[in-house]
Amino acid sequence: MRIRDLIKMGLRNLARRKTRTILTVLGVVIGSLSIIIMVSIGQGMQQNFDKQIKELGSLTIITVRDRGYIYDEDGNYSGSVEQELNDDLVKRLKEIEHVRAVTPVLNKSVRLLTGKYEGWAYITAMDSEAFDDFDFPGLTMGEYPNQEDNSGIVFGANAVEFYDTGSRGWNWTPVDVDLEKSKIILKFQDYPTNERKKEFSVPLKNIAKMEETNGIYDWNTYMDLEYFKEIYLKYCNTLNLEDRKRAIKTLDDYTEIRLNVDNIDNVEDVQDKIKEMGFQTESDMQYLSPMIEASNTLQMVLLALGTVAMVVSAISIANTMVMSIYERTKEIGIMKVLGCVIKDIRKLFLFEAGMIGFIGGIVGNILGFIAAWLINKYGQPLFKALMSGNYMYDMTNTTFAVIPFYLPFAAIGLSVLVGVLSGYFPARRATKIRTIEAMKSEG
Amino acid sequence: MSNKAENVIELKNVKKIYRMGKERICAVDNVSFTIKKGEFCCLYGVSGSGKSTLLNLMAGIEKVTSGQIIIKGRHIHKMSERALAKFRQNNLGFVFQSYNLLNSMTALENVELPLVFKRVPTRKRKKMARNILTKVGLGSRLKHKPKEMSGGQQQRVGIARAFVSNPSIVFADEPTGNLDSKTSKEVMDLIKDMAKANNLTIVMVTHDRRLAEYADKIIHIFDGKVEKIEEFTKQAEELPPEETQEIATDVS
Structure with a gap:
């Protein structure tokens, strides 16, 4: 047939x-x-x-914040607690099984100035070695801070915008600033400067910029923690005695500690262990x-x-x-x-x-x-x-x-x-x- | 030996034994005969004499218990199912008592069927089937289903189907068994005419003595054995029409 x-x-x-x-x-x-x-x-x-x-960044990242949120068994928010994050805790966290990397993090807002333009950045300072461990995105310019030179600053793709703040108040249209060629200086603004001293500012060199990720990296600015502490201490020296004490103290209490776990499946285990140590944690995994x-x-x-x-x-x-x-x-x-x-x-x-x-x-x-x-x-x-x-x-x-x-x-x-x-x-x-x-x- | 080439069908000591429980029934017992090319041969006998079994054996539908069946020089009893199917496609045609048409198909499609199995291209086989249906007088009923036709018409379709692929032998098992006398005669004439026109060999099974008169050769079967073989000369074929009429009356 x-x-x-x-x-x-x-x-x-x-x-x-x-x-x-x-x-x-x-x-x-x-x-x-x-x-x-x-x-x-x-x-x-x-x-x-x-x-x-x-x-959200990597799903293997766990964050311990200075303010921990507490959820009940049904996952409803039931309050928050102050958590003291110090080097000792960092050391203890490093010992937990499946933890690939741990870094303390300091967050501060800073002003950025170039010529008559002004902008702001939210600095996340962390161990420069950790950039690799936390799978940071690639760069479109510059380099990540490293052992030899930790003075760099890394902007997320949309982290910084400059505005014309000069004549006649604010103009809210962002101005294009060439990060490579412009002279940009960084100023802290946490406390007023001592009148008898010169206002502290750091000219930025080694500027790097990340690729766009459509995620959290786009909105943050990263620096090495050691370098950041170094310049912040210099800044503290320009402050009044009272303010100086308070400012220096903020360097000892980290804003957060970030951990990277070797495998998605272990995220919750590690979170449980940290909870046993008495700390509240957050991870994107817990939402997912x-x-x-x-x-x-x-x-x-x-x-x-x-x-x-x-x-x-x-x-x-x-x-x-x-x-x-x-x-x-x-x-x-x-x-x-x-x-x-x-x-x-x-x-x-x-x-x-x-x-x-x-x-x-x-x-x-x-x-x-x-x-x-x-x-x-x-x-x-x-x-x-x-x-x-x-x-x-x-x-x-x-x-x-x-x-x-x-x-x-x-x-x-x-x-x-x-x-x-x-x-x-x-x-x-x-x-x-x-x-x-x-x-x-x-x- | 000289006329052996003419022998289209040759049976040598054919035996068929059925087992029914412990009993063994010898349906065909040591039968030998030959049928020549172009011959109209009738296997005649009462029901249960084993004549139908004999036909089935020749058609390769049933396997012999012992003996040989040689058709066109091929040993039917030794052939595989596949070879048999191919052999049937090319050499054999069948006409059945109960027509055995496929009810879901039209007359044309039924006649086409053997050609479908033979892998004849659609257009060609449609033409062949239409031609032969016209020849059997059903040119106007090509698209009718079997259920929409009379017994005689159905049997004509059956005959058309048997002859369409130009076989060299057509087996007919009581082809008029379900028909009235008038149609019986028409059908028999049709078979005979078509056979003579193409010089085909016909092997017909019947229990009706007078239908057997159509044959050139009558092989009488009784109790599975060949009782006698009658051969007729050419003149004997021509039966007076009145007599045929009478025969048919007995059939029902």
Whole structure:
């Protein structure tokens, strides 16, 4: 038989028993649909995850802040506590297992001046060795501070903007300042300068700028902690005695301590250990993990549903084919007598079974795309409900289900495979019917 | 030996034994005969005599227990299923008592079927099927399904199907068994005409003595054995029309 005739005959046979074919196809549709939804939600979660990593920085980072927020078991904010962050704590944190790097961090706001333009920067001073360990983004100019020269300053992509503050008050249109060529000076503004002393300022050299990351790095300015302390102490010397004491003291209490953990899976363990030491911690992971859990749960449910549906549809395809063979016994006999080779009979039945799978896969795909669209449009409440309490993560523009390009093909392929496999034994049975008995049978 | 080439079908000591539980039933017992090319041969016998079994053996639908069946020089009993299928495609045609048409298909499609298995291209086989259906007088019923046709018309479709692929042998198993006398005659004439026109060999099974009169050779089967073989000269073929009418009346 030619392939074309085989296809034509197979389709005709399916069309002859419309109701049964449709019901059988329906099973495959449900199976492939749940598999498509499952994979697409998984894929959507993965994409969100990647996006989050970019936006929030690395997910392996834990932060201990000088003001720790306390959450109850449901993840609701219940108060805050002052935490003393000092070198001793840094040392203790370094000893925790799975901790890759620890750095104390000091934050201060500074003024930046160049000519008649003025800007502000929020300095994050940390160990220069830690820049590497915390997977900082690449630079578009300059270099990160290092052992030999720690005097550099690194601006995030959007960290600093200069404004014309000169004549006639403020002009809030940012001015383009060439960071490489301009002379920029840095001034602290925490306390008023002692009148008898010259106002302290540092001319910036070794300016570096980061690539845009669409994340937290874009808005911060980084310096080496040692160098920062050095210039801050110089600044302190220009202050009144009272202020000087207070200012120097701020250098001993860190604003935060950052830890980088070797693996995402260990983040929560390490957080628990720090909590045992009596400190509250924060990590982006803790916002994301309910989301991951929710998607995992949903995926498991869908996987179970998909598997069951696929198994059931395999059985129902087999059943349909067996029935069909019983009904068509005589037909098979006639075909054999008229010179149809056994191989063609087997092919015919396998084609019919595969076709049921194929149609199911196609319909499943169409519904899958519709379902993905619906999930993205209306799925938010569902996901919010699934994620217990402490999400702080903004879901307004999130896609929950993403259908990767291979998925439609894979789903159809799987459906066809299920069809062909479940049609295999019935098809073999069809070929084993003896012609003489087939001819004698009713039908 | 000289006329051996002419022998299209040759049976040598063919035996077929069925096992029914512990009992063994000898349906065909040591049968030997030959059929020549272009011959209209009738296997005649009462029901249960084993004539149908014999036909099935010759068609390769059933396997012999022992003995040899040689058709066109090929040993049918030794052939694989696949080879048999190919052999049937190219050499054999079948006409059945109950027509055995596929009800889901139109007359045209039914006739096309053997050609489909033979991988004849669509356009060519449609033409062949249409031609032969016109020849059997069903040119106007190509698109009708079997259920929409009378018994005689269905059998014509069956005959068209048997002859469409130009076989050299057509097996007919009680081809008029389900038909009334008038249609029986028409059908028999049709088979005979088509066979003669193409010099085909016909092997027909019947229990009706007078239908057997159409044959050039009647092989009487009784209890699975060949009782006797009658051969007719050319004149004997021509039966008076009145007699045929009477025969048919008995059939039902």
